[in-house]
Every structure is written in C-alpha cells, then in structure tokens.
Amino acid sequence: MKNNYKRILILIASLFIISFVLIEGIILLEGREADAPQVDYVIVLGARLYGDVPSPALAERLKAAEDYLIENESTKVVVTGGQGTDETIPEAQAMRKYLVENGIDENRIIVEDRATSTYENMKYSKELIEEETDEPVTVLVITNEHHIFRAKFLAKRQGMEAYGLPAKIPPSILLQSYIREYFAVVKSLIFDH
Template structure:
C-alpha cells in the first residue's frame, strides 16, 4: 500500500515538473518573439481582431490598434489590413472597430483594407492573405505580446514573410490571456505536428 502511494507521489511529481518545464518553454517562445526588433517600412500590417464591447474595443484590443496607429504614423507607405469578423455580442465587426479607431487617430482610410469575416487566428491570416496587394512582401502581424508567437507562426505556415509587432497586454488581462494562450499553443502544436 505504501509503495503504491509512493509511486503515485513520484508520478505526480514527475508530471508537475514536466508541466512546469513545458510552460517555461512556452513562455520562452512568447518572450523571444515579443522582443525582436521591428523592421521599419513594412509593406503591410495585419491587425488581428479581439473582443469588442458593443462598438468599443476591449483594453487588449485597443492596445493592438494603438500599436498599429503608432507604426503607421511613422511609416507613411505602410498599408493595414484590419482583420476580424463580428461576434455574437458585438454590434460591429472587429475589422470595423479597427478602422474607426485608426481613422480617429489620423490614419487615412485609403490605407485601410477590411477583412471582416474571420472568426479565429487561422482565419485572420488565411482571409487577410487574399487581400495583400501583389508585390507587397514584408508584413507585420499586430497583436498582443502573449499572442505574437502563435500568430506569426501561423502566418509563416501560410507562406507569409512576416514578423511581429507586439502590443502590450493590460495587466488585468495577463493571467487569463496567458493561461488561455498556453492551451491555444498546445492545440497549435497538435494540429501542426500530429493531427495534420
């Protein structure tokens, strides 16, 4: 009986240790992609949508839009694809929310392309790829720092030459955002390396 209990505790200890190592690895990848130098004069940005409360972007979403606006103001020839469909509790599409906020910050509508059908990160990239003007090569994926590793990896899987433009994650959203992202990256790995 005691031997069985000991084995259970040893097994639990091993599983916990492996889990912590795995989380550490994921955090390393997220941090690695969040701290790369962002190139100037990218041909295009893809701003990934997030939750809209009515017509108002959530704090994390607003951070993405602000990061895109700052870049667009400094790089006048860069265009932007606003990507995101309309969720069930949203009054407007996430793409439209991006457009409105960018225009309010002084970005010309002529530089904004709407992609308003996507429902997840895979579709954000897949549908946005179709809208990239021919000849445009270097792109930046704009999303929160916790999401940048997976988003850029998916974009590269779709054959895009992209880097990440990370936006800060509001501290209040950090625990939930990172825990959900660890699960999302795990699902991404399963899809990429095992299921497909």
C-alpha cells in the first residue's frame, strides 16, 4: 500500500516536471520570436500601475509599442487593461497617455479599460476592433517576453490572426514571471475559451 502511494507521488511529480519543462520551453521560444510584420492593429496588454504610473514591465511594453507605431504610421493600437484596486486610473488610460505624450496620434488609439485578465484583454479588444471593421484583421500583440505565447494563443482562440512582439522583462521580476506564467498557461489551456 505504501509503495502504491510512493509510485503515485513519483508519477505526479514526473508529470509535473515534464509539463513544466515543455511549457517553459515553448514560453521561452515564443518570447524570443520577434515577428513584427505590418498588421492592421496592435494590441498592447496592460500591466500594473503605481497609482497612475506604469510599472517597469508596462513601461517596457509601451516602449516596444511606441517604436513599432512610429515605424508603422497606418496601424491602429488597442491599449487594454482595467483598473486594479491600488491603481488610480485604468491601465489603458495610463497607456493612452504615455503613447500620446510620446508622439502617437490619439486618433490611432482605441482604449479598452474593462479587462482584468489576458483572456478578457483579447476578448474585449476583438469586440472593439469588430466595431471598427467587419473585415478579417491581423494583430500584433505586445507584451513582455514571458507572456507572448499565452497572449498569442488566446488571441487565436478569439479568431484573430495574431503575431507577437516581445518586450523586455525587468530583471527584478524575471524568475517570478516565468514561474507564474507556467501556471497561467495551464489555467488558460483548461479554462479560457
């Protein structure tokens, strides 16, 4: 009886380790891809604010978006993210403010300020894009390296043709970001439909 429990525990631990290595491998590979073709819309995913100031992770996303949008002047951008309990404004509003202050025409910016998860970021962004056009569109999702894989597959689940542009991860959150993302991917694979 004791041996059966031991075998079950070893099996569970082995399955966890195998899934962790496989998923982290995919996350790392996708985060290295910088396939930034000309697209119809950019979707920039929100991240934490300190009051109304972008966190280092969000600042990296915004820098990547700014660079892309300057080079691709006809592309519109959806900034997406709701308001956390310790944030004074929705993330999307802070993102819009940053882009406008850095030379992006406010008429190119679509604000989605309800989302509280990556799944909702994609769902609500798609709804706003569909209000603008009923044609199939391509999107470029901008988020930090560790988040590209999940963001792209959730965009694809929403029926969008999605590419990714990874932004750097601040060194202070590098390890925790990759570990947390493993569990977020597993959750999204199972629940986010």
